[in-house]
Amino acid sequence: MTSAAPARPGTGAVELPMVVRQLRWEAAGVVSVELCAADGRDLPPWRPGAHVELVLPTGIARQYSLCGSPEDRSGYRIGVLRERASRGGSEYVHAFLRPGQPVRVRGPQDNFGFHPAPAYLFIAGGIGITPILPMVRQAAHQGVPWRLAYGGRAAASMAFLDELRPYQEQVWLYPEDRVGRIPLNEWLDQPRPGTAIYACGPEPLLAAVEDGAAHWEPGAVHLERFKARPKPALPNTEIEVVCARSNRTVTVPADRSVLSALEDEGLPVTGSCREGVCGTCETRVLEGVPEHRDDILSAEDRAVGDRMFPCVSRARGSRLVLDI
Ligand code: FES
Incomplete structure (x- = not known):
């Protein structure tokens, strides 16, 4: 059994080799997929609202919410809708994924945040x-x-x-x-x-x-959200990003995202959806005011301003110091 706490945003996604344990038809166009660790070990814990990223044998990666029981550490269950305009993810799951097939799974990640309430x-x-x-x-x-x-x-x-x-x-x-x-x-x-x-x-x-x-x-x-909200194109300006842990400063041109500019420089960042929805690229902000363009943070989270999603978000001023 692992002793890790349920994954929180920004903790970095763990990637696990897993196998498909079972597929089950749930409704017209929907199958559930049960996944378990390739070595049979207990899986990292999760809370209701968490999702995982499924990396298919084709290399395509897609995020799916966990819909099984957090008590069952022997497997994860996801529900997959066969999308009419599939870009290869749901189509592959429905047409080709079968029990025993190996896949890779990153996460779980919890952006939804199911909090206690009356x-x-x-x-x-x-x-x-x-x-x-x-x-x-x-x-x-x-x-x-x-x-x-x-x-x-x-x-x-x-x-x-x-x-x-x-x-x-x-x-x-x-x-x-x-x-x-x-x-x-x-x-x-x-x-x-x-x-x-x-x-x-x-x-x-x-x-x-x-x-x-x-x-x-x-x-x-x-x-x-499964997809980014439609938004008007916003004007960008060049910004300077200081990566405090790496002791590097990167100039992010107006036509590049912060994430891609940092990737180009070989800095330790990761992204998946690249549209401010999945939470994979979450980064702590040490100085500066982020201009949030994601579809994850609440108004309250934004007001705190201590984290951002550099795949889409930028800076209110000309400089940010990030915990990278
Ligand atoms: S890569 Fe998905 S939120 Fe940034």
């Missing part, structure tokens, strides 16, 4: 149910009041309905072809002090949750 409102759209499922189980186990609004195109495409069946009293299902979309106005109109909202799903749903809960207390809304 009550929870969970909102899931489609495959966004995956990080929510372990949260639901934990809230139920701890006896914390919670409700879940779960929407999908049709009941047949909504994964893990059988696992939610024991919680019928607290789960509202919205198969769009029968009852329409989740009526967010009904769910969010009345702010509930002390209730934390955790939502995951497609961008339009998350944007609607953010808008609909804008009048809730600050910090009530927690979102997990």
